[in-house]
Amino acid sequence: MQTRAELKQEAKNLLKGHWGKAIGLNILQILPLLLGLFVVVGIVAAIFVTISQSPNGSFVNDFARETGSNGDRTDFFSNIFSSLIQTLLTVGVNYTLLDWLRTKKSDFSVVRGIFSVFTKRDFLAVVVLWIVQTLFEFFWYLVFIIPGIVKTYAYSQTYYIYKDIADNGGGDDLNYLDYVTKSRQLMKGHKFEYFVLQLSFLGWDILAILTLGIGEIWLIPYKNTTYMAYYRSLAGDQFRKEPSTETNTDAYFEA
Numbered sequence: 313m314q315t316r317a318e319l320k321q322e323a324k325n326l327l328k329g330h331w332g333k334a335i336g337l338n339i340l341q342i343l344p345l346l347l348g349l350f351v352v353v354g355i356v357a358a359i360f361v362t363i364s365q366s367p368n369g370s371f372v373n374d375f376a377r378e379t380g381s382n383g384d385r386t387d388f389f390s391n392i393f394s395s396l397i398q399t400l401l402t403v404g405v406n407y408t409l410l411d412w413l414r415t416k417k418s419d420f421s422v423v424r425g426i427f428s429v430f431t432k433r434d435f436l437a438v439v440v441l442w443i444v445q446t447l448f449e450f451f452w453y454l455v456f457i458i459p460g461i462v463k464t465y466a467y468s469q470t471y472y473i474y475k476d477i478a479d480n481g482g483g484d485d486l487n488y489l490d491y492v493t494k495s496r497q498l499m500k501g502h503k504f505e506y507f508v509l510q511l512s513f514l515g516w517d518i519l520a521i522l523t524l525g526i527g528e529i530w531l532i533p534y535k536n537t538t539y540m541a542y543y544r545s546l547a548g549d550q551f552r553k554e555p556s557t558e559t560n561t562d563a564y565f566e567a
Contacts, residue, residue, distance in 0.1 A: 313545055314542075316509055319538050319541045319542055320512075320534075323537035323541050326412065326413060327537060335529055337405055337408060337409070337422050337425050338532045338536060339426075341402065342532050345528050345532070346525045349524060395446075396439065396442055399438070400429055400435075400439070400442075403429050404425070404426055405425065405428075406536060406539070407429060407472075408426075408428050409536055410540045410544060412537075413540055437474060437478070441471060441491060445467050448492060463496075465503040465506055466496045466499045466500075466503060467499075468499065468506065469499060470491050472540075473494050473547070473551050476551035477552075502546060509542060510539075517531070
């Protein structure tokens with residue numbers, strides 16, 4: 313298993329000379345974040361200006377009432393749909409990054425890379441895996457927030473295990489719950505390690521915010537590539553071998 317420094321160096325080596333392609337591949341994650349940061353900065357600036365011109369803090373009261381009324385109009389199903397689309401796009405990009413890390417070939421199409429899960433083989437599978445994983449995490453969060461967070465990390469490699477097995481022509485003897493179980497088994501003893509890897513980007517995240525999000529243009533591809541390097545290093549080729557015929561008897565909700 314590679315160290316954090318080695319994973320990050322591998323990501324930087326891969327992206328060196330190909331930052332344009334990497335940014336294009338991650339553009340649908342970069343643009344909403346940039347837009348969101350600009351909107352937040354604009355709103356904060358507008359609030360401060362308005363407060364300074366508003367007598368007796370009347371603007372604060374009006375803003376609080378308006379915010380509360382808008383919150384009541386939040387469309388639950390719209391949020392669910394947005395989460396699904398975001399997952400499909402993110403997983404598609406990460407699939408492309410994983411292949412790039414393995415083959416070192418950068419001659420892929422950026423558009424096809426972004427939408428790589430929108431295929432006959434992968435689309436339905438990723439949607440079902442998203443539903444299963446989301447339900448599992450939801451039930452664990454009902455227990456308490458800490459178990460929910462732990463299980464989020466335990467199930468974090470589900471999509472990539474599915475990809476490796478499917479790429480090898482396996483999976484006929486597996487159901488969707490099995491991929492979640494395999495992720496939990498893979499991450500046993502590695503959940504905190506993965507958390508620390510994500511936490512190690514905190515300094516870069518703060519710097520990106522201080523640049524009004526401009527730094528995210530390079531940071532998001534760097535982070536995503538590092539996370540895929542982590543999966544590749546952790547999983548190795550164990551899911552790319554001939555599929556096993558052994559029956560998995562582990563409980564799906566096992567810790």
